Amino acid sequence: MGILDTGIRNAKNVRNYMFGPGSIQSLPKLLQAPRQNRDQRVGFFIDEFFKNNASILNNLAIESGDHVVFVPTEKEPTTDQIDSYLSAIREKNLNISAIVGMGGGITLDVAKAVANLLTNPGKAADYQGWDLVKNPAVYKIGIPTISGTGAEATRTCVMTNTKTGVKLGMNSDFTVYDQIILDSDLTSTVSRDQYFWTGMDTYVHCIEALAGSYRNAIGDAFSREAVNLCQQVFLSEDMMTSEAREKLMVASYLGGCAIATSYVGVVHPFSAGLSVVLGLHHCVSNCIVMRAVEEFYPEPYAEFWKMVEKQNIHIPEGVCRGLKDEEFDRLYASTIVHEKPLTNALGPNFGKILTREKVKETFLKM
Amino acid sequence: MGILDTGIRNAKNVRNYMFGPGSIQSLPKLLQAPRQNRDQRVGFFIDEFFKNNASILNNLAIESGDHVVFVPTEKEPTTDQIDSYLSAIREKNLNISAIVGMGGGITLDVAKAVANLLTNPGKAADYQGWDLVKNPAVYKIGIPTISGTGAEATRTCVMTNTKTGVKLGMNSDFTVYDQIILDSDLTSTVSRDQYFWTGMDTYVHCIEALAGSYRNAIGDAFSREAVNLCQQVFLSEDMMTSEAREKLMVASYLGGCAIATSYVGVVHPFSAGLSVVLGLHHCVSNCIVMRAVEEFYPEPYAEFWKMVEKQNIHIPEGVCRGLKDEEFDRLYASTIVHEKPLTNALGPNFGKILTREKVKETFLKM
Numbered sequence: 019m020g021i022l023d024t025g026i027r028n029a030k031n032v033r034n035y036m037f038g039p040g041s042i043q044s045l046p047k048l049l050q051a052p053r054q055n056r057d058q059r060v061g062f063f064i065d066e067f068f069k070n071n072a073s074i075l076n077n078l079a080i081e082s083g084d085h086v087v088f089v090p091t092e093k094e095p096t097t098d099q100i101d102s103y104l105s106a107i108r109e110k111n112l113n114i115s116a117i118v119g120m121g122g123g124i125t126l127d128v129a130k131a132v133a134n135l136l137t138n139p140g141k142a143a144d145y146q147g148w149d150l151v152k153n154p155a156v157y158k159i160g161i162p163t164i165s166g167t168g169a170e171a172t173r174t175c176v177m178t179n180t181k182t183g184v185k186l187g188m189n190s191d192f193t194v195y196d197q198i199i200l201d202s203d204l205t206s207t208v209s210r211d212q213y214f215w216t217g218m219d220t221y222v223h224c225i226e227a228l229a230g231s232y233r234n235a236i237g238d239a240f241s242r243e244a245v246n247l248c249q250q251v252f253l254s255e256d257m258m259t260s261e262a263r264e265k266l267m268v269a270s271y272l273g274g275c276a277i278a279t280s281y282v283g284v285v286h287p288f289s290a291g292l293s294v295v296l297g298l299h300h301c302v303s304n305c306i307v308m309r310a311v312e313e314f315y316p317e318p319y320a321e322f323w324k325m326v327e328k329q330n331i332h333i334p335e336g337v338c339r340g341l342k343d344e345e346f347d348r349l350y351a352s353t354i355v356h357e358k359p360l361t362n363a364l365g366p367n368f369g370k371i372l373t374r375e376k377v378k379e380t381f382l383k384m
Numbered sequence: 385m386g387i388l389d390t391g392i393r394n395a396k397n398v399r400n401y402m403f404g405p406g407s408i409q410s411l412p413k414l415l416q417a418p419r420q421n422r423d424q425r426v427g428f429f430i431d432e433f434f435k436n437n438a439s440i441l442n443n444l445a446i447e448s449g450d451h452v453v454f455v456p457t458e459k460e461p462t463t464d465q466i467d468s469y470l471s472a473i474r475e476k477n478l479n480i481s482a483i484v485g486m487g488g489g490i491t492l493d494v495a496k497a498v499a500n501l502l503t504n505p506g507k508a509a510d511y512q513g514w515d516l517v518k519n520p521a522v523y524k525i526g527i528p529t530i531s532g533t534g535a536e537a538t539r540t541c542v543m544t545n546t547k548t549g550v551k552l553g554m555n556s557d558f559t560v561y562d563q564i565i566l567d568s569d570l571t572s573t574v575s576r577d578q579y580f581w582t583g584m585d586t587y588v589h590c591i592e593a594l595a596g597s598y599r600n601a602i603g604d605a606f607s608r609e610a611v612n613l614c615q616q617v618f619l620s621e622d623m624m625t626s627e628a629r630e631k632l633m634v635a636s637y638l639g640g641c642a643i644a645t646s647y648v649g650v651v652h653p654f655s656a657g658l659s660v661v662l663g664l665h666h667c668v669s670n671c672i673v674m675r676a677v678e679e680f681y682p683e684p685y686a687e688f689w690k691m692v693e694k695q696n697i698h699i700p701e702g703v704c705r706g707l708k709d710e711e712f713d714r715l716y717a718s719t720i721v722h723e724k725p726l727t728n729a730l731g732p733n734f735g736k737i738l739t740r741e742k743v744k745e746t747f748l749k750m
Contacts, residue, residue, distance in 0.1 A: 028401070029400060035394070200602070234630075235613075
């Protein structure tokens with residue numbers, strides 16, 4: 019009998035989720051099973067933002083012997099960085115039975131990568147790509163502390179290859195969290211700009227997905243509701259009420275679910291260009307790119323700037339002014355390389371629309 | 385350290401889903417791993433509707449030695465029926481490594497129950513309740529062939545206890561499917577009435593959830609988008625186009641997801657009364673109850689009847705006329721017993737609103 023490959027993706031869900039203010043207090047209960055044997059230890063990867071926040075750290079029920087890492091978030095993670103986290107665990111000869119990642123997209127991704135490498139030999143770089151991870155990861159729990167990247171729901175963990183400079187994730191079903199805790203109390207201390215920029219990551223990738231040619235009813239449903247929630251949050255008087263933060267946390271999760279069966283469009287490739295060449299973080303880059311994409315996304319463009327105004331948010335401007343030709347060449351190259359999203363948005367002849375000159379003009383609008 | 389029980393539910397997702405017309409052709413590939421050893425067999429539980437449908441059955445790649453059951457759907461399943469399915473497998477001494485359920489809510493639930501009992505000792509009735517299943521079930525794949533019940537996404541499998549007559553599911557994380565295949569091609573041959581009645585199951589429980597007092601942002605998001613999809617389907621000119629059937633399949637899945645963190649309201653308890661006392665099936669019962677709930681759900685009531693008219697659907701009428709007092713007593717008892725949904729809809733004093741007389745009047749409106 020022939021085994022057909024239908025080309026239809028087999029989307030992987032997070033196994034369990036808890037939702038609601040205060041849900042982080044369930045963490046000790048969730049860790050009871052992985053702590054069953056006396057030698058079992060939990061590895062905590064926590065955004066450095068919480069390093070001195072005792073009231074948050076106390077909820078985690080960290081035990082002596084556990085392995086705790088405060089993850090720096092100034093730069094996006096590298097493969098060498100992941101490898102060094104692994105070495106530290108191996109040197110201590112720890113029996114890690116669970117990994118807890120708590121933070122934004124960077125920290126959640128770091129925790130995913132470490133959990134994969136604990137059960138798979140070799141280095142982080144060996145698994146950058148699609149479905150290269152061979153063994154199930156260590157049981158892992160994700161706790162987002164800012165909403166929008168969707169890292170809590172996706173099957174990738176993005177990192178920059180230290181040698182090649184290429185930014186690529188370990189795309190694998192094993193990368194998906196077993197358990198996530200969606201506690202919107204944790205997002206109350208985020209700065210307003212950061213809250214907006216990050217929240218907009220889900221808005222942007224969902225409006226890109228909904229405008230694309232590669233569509234399906236389930237991806238559309240997740241994207242539509244994520245956009246709906248972002249509208250409720252960012253067009254309201256106060257985007258950071260308790261209710262708004264709950265909604266944005268759901269939008270982020272659903273946006274992450276949407277990624278499983280959809281593609282982004284024009285914004286993300288340009289945004290990647292800004293990250294690679296200028297070192298700008300992903301979420302603020304998206305917002306900067308929104309300055310220049312009115313012709314591709316006229317209605318979301320208008321809505322986005324209405325939200326910016328409503329919430330009185332600072333979006334950096336003029337970031338590409340005065341760059342050299344060589345830098346524009348690199349911007350062009352690192353944008354145009356994203357064939358799948360650009361094809362989704364503009365068709366297979368996207369290169370004829372996004373000429374070198376057009377791409378430079380577009381970056382100059384930002 | 386104290387282990388807090390926050391009272392927040394830990395929702396379990398289906399592990400993997402495939403979505404799209406033709407996705408059923410992926411089934412043989414998904415069964416490759418469970419068929420790895422020569423003695424491993426697959427148990428198929430298939431709605432009897434497909435018994436003579438070779439073109440559908442051929443997609444399933446049933447092998448000689450597999451265990452195939454065509455599930456009758458005239459009546460809802462009983463615990464004795466489930467036990468007899470188990471006995472048949474045990475008599476043949478089969479090593480079942482995967483269960484495939486293909487059909488409507490009844491068949492999907494039967495397959496879940498059998499998969500649980502293959503790895504847990506005793507009888508079906510032993511596990512009716514909450515979190516009584518001790519061991520993970522056999523790997524199981526669900527393939528809905530009609531949309532609306534959400535059985536493909538939920539952690540229960542409803543069955544009637546043969547001895548006590550009580551209708552109760554095995555509510556357990558282990559009941560959730562490991563894999564579902566959402567292939568809307570399979571719903572093209574459903575009769576129009578059945579398609580509407582069943583599709584309305586998700587509409588009804590989502591409008592109940594959204595009108596309740598027990599609410600949360602993630603349950604609301606799933607419910608809202610499921611209702612949105614039902615509106616798109618049932619207010620369109622033709623509810624059974626290929627596009628509409630895709631949308632309804634998504635609505636059913638999201639409706640099932642919504643159940644994980646929400647409660648139904650007034651309709652389901654009355655509907656349960658009709659099922660228990662008059663033996664009416666769940667989905668058509670919901671539609672019948674919609675005749676009598678204008679005061680509780682005025683806007684959904686108006687919308688529901690607009691959909692009925694638009695699609696020209698038959699909803700049975702007068703089903704409680706001429707019943708005896710004793711039957712009305714049983715209807716009352718089997719409605720009012722559903723405390724959680726009634727509290728969700730009407731508050732803890734729901735009994736003062738739904739008096740014996742009021743309940744009888746309501747049933748007489750149907």
